[in-house]
Amino acid sequence: xxxxxxxxxxxxxxxxxxxxxxxxxxxxxxxxxxxxxxxxxxxxxxxxxxxxxxxxxxxxxxxxxxxxxxxxxxxxxxxxxxxxxxxxxxxxxxxxxxxxxxxxxxxxxxxxxxxxx
Amino acid sequence: xxxxxxxxxxxxxxxxxxxxxxxxxxxxxxxxxxxxxxxxxxxxxxxxxxxxxxxxxxxxxxxxxxxxxxxxxxxxxxxxxxxxxxxxxxxxxxxxxxxxxxxxxxxxxxxxxxxxx
Numbered sequence: 356x357x358x359x360x361x362x363x364x365x366x367x368x369x370x371x372x373x374x375x376x377x378x379x380x381x382x383x384x385x386x387x388x389x390x391x392x393x394x395x396x397x398x399x400x401x402x403x404x405x406x407x408x409x410x411x412x413x414x415x416x417x418x419x420x421x422x423x424x425x426x427x428x429x430x431x432x433x434x435x436x437x438x439x440x441x442x443x444x445x446x447x448x449x450x451x452x453x454x455x456x457x458x459x460x461x462x463x464x465x466x467x468x469x470x471x472x
Numbered sequence: 473x474x475x476x477x478x479x480x481x482x483x484x485x486x487x488x489x490x491x492x493x494x495x496x497x498x499x500x501x502x503x504x505x506x507x508x509x510x511x512x513x514x515x516x517x518x519x520x521x522x523x524x525x526x527x528x529x530x531x532x533x534x535x536x537x538x539x540x541x542x543x544x545x546x547x548x549x550x551x552x553x554x555x556x557x558x559x560x561x562x563x564x565x566x567x568x569x570x571x572x573x574x575x576x577x578x579x580x581x582x583x584x585x586x587x588x589x
Contacts, residue, residue, distance in 0.1 A: 359515070361515075386575060388575065388576070388577075390577075395581065395582075396581055396582075397476075397562050397564075397579030397580050397581050397582050398516070398562070398577075398579050399579070400576035400577065400578075403575045403576065405575075410575070411575065411576065413576070446515055446516065448516075450575075459504050459521060459523055459566075460506070460518055460521060461506075461518075461577060462518060463508070463515040463516040463517070463518075464515050465514055465515040466514070466515045468513070
């Protein structure tokens with residue numbers, strides 16, 4: 356399978372614990388995005404990387420959230436001191452960067468569903 | 473500011489009948505428009521996009537969408553619905569300004585399509 360992969364698929368944690376999610380993009384894609392989706396809503400942008408550089412962060416990304424892409428390949432999203440409001444599906448997507456063809460299309464992984472008790 | 477509206481939370485249609493899922497958008501520049509489909513507990517699957525050119529774009533699984541600049545709409549259509557088309561559909565937009573580093577997509581809240589036999 357050469358699509359975007361995410362690990363774990365499900366995570367249950369207690370309030371106050373730290374969690375880390377991993378995303379592996381499509382191999383030739385140099386842009387990587389994180390979104391959050393809560394029940395009944397569309398995905399909301401969190402942040403994105405071009406290679407290892409984090410180019411944009413949403414105001415949704417509080418200081419408890421941190422994302423890295425140290426070698427320009429896989430990325431991790433860490434949430435510290437989780438709160439019940441962090442319960443959501445965390446989606447990762449990847450794309451080529453302009454001006455490469457099809458750079459506009461983001462391809463999504465299956466998501467990591469986080470439940471904070 | 474960029475935004476997307478999907479005015480219908482649910483669309484119900486009989487198998488074999490045509491279907492339409494509505495989307496309107498707001499962007500500051502020229503829009504790049506996308507449709508994604510989400511099956512239960514899965515990530516988003518790309519269906520089609522409008523970047524430039526012909527206002528009628530064709531995508532996967534027999535879906536098509538028509539870009540209407542004057543009405544700022546990008547409705548998803550299919551001539552003959554299948555039961556297997558039942559899923560959650562999301563419209564998304566981004567600004568076409570390639571000079572910026574903005575890569576985020578803005579999503580609507582989604583429309584649940586149910587096709588009954």
